[in-house]
Amino acid sequence: MNETTPQDRIDEVPTLVDSSRVRELPTTARGARTREALVAAARRVFERDGFINSRLTDITTEADCSIGTFYTYFDSKEEIFTAVIQAAQKDMLHPSLPRVDSDLNNIPAILEASNRAYVDAYKRNARLNLLLEQVATIDPEFRRLRLARSAAFVQRSARWIKRMQDEGYADPELDPEMAARALLPMLGRMAYHVFALGDEGPDEDAIVSTATTVWLNALGIPRDGSKRA
Structure with a gap:
């Protein structure tokens, strides 16, 4: 490591x-x-x-x-x-990616476990997450702090993506920060619609599986966790 x-x-x-x-x-x-x-x-x-x-x-x-x-x-x-x-707050919003120093032996499994941890935390605090949406529209200071927290998640995820590129797993042509900005909201919005708004469509397993597959495909990481050819 x-x-x-x-x-x-x-x-x-x-x-x-x-x-x-x-x-x-x-x-x-x-x-x-x-x-x-x-x-x-x-x-x-x-x-x-x-x-x-x-x-x-x-x-x-x-x-x-x-x-x-x-x-x-x-x-x-x-x-x-x-x-x-x-x-x-410590239980509410967790980054959906492992730390930069996570083991790389099984990237798909690591990513899936991280996505599941996020979804589990969101589900436990679904009603409170719905409140965050409401209060952010009326309280400028709270909105500022929330944006700062989101920016930190983007930077953390961008460092993880950059490491995947440096190690030969992810598409080197991607901009790590832009990729993080595009992918991070996906899991959050799916969890928001299902657990906060009550969408009776996908279940927890489907959310985690789909999000993990989309992340791997978008980053060009092989599904078997091997390095790119």
């Missing part, structure tokens, strides 16, 4: 939230439990009603607490939404 560069070893995925929007965590165990209950209740309400239609009273009712208790921990609906995303 090749050594990675310092750039490859850093955390490549920017945050989805501005942590300055959320006040510091409570210092007591009781406070931490109350705040956690509010965040969990807010997630349920947001997923059920959408961000725009949700009210603070809906959240406090769901959490079985008073509005005064809410304001002990959060200033607004925007702040608790930020806390919801902050708690879930």
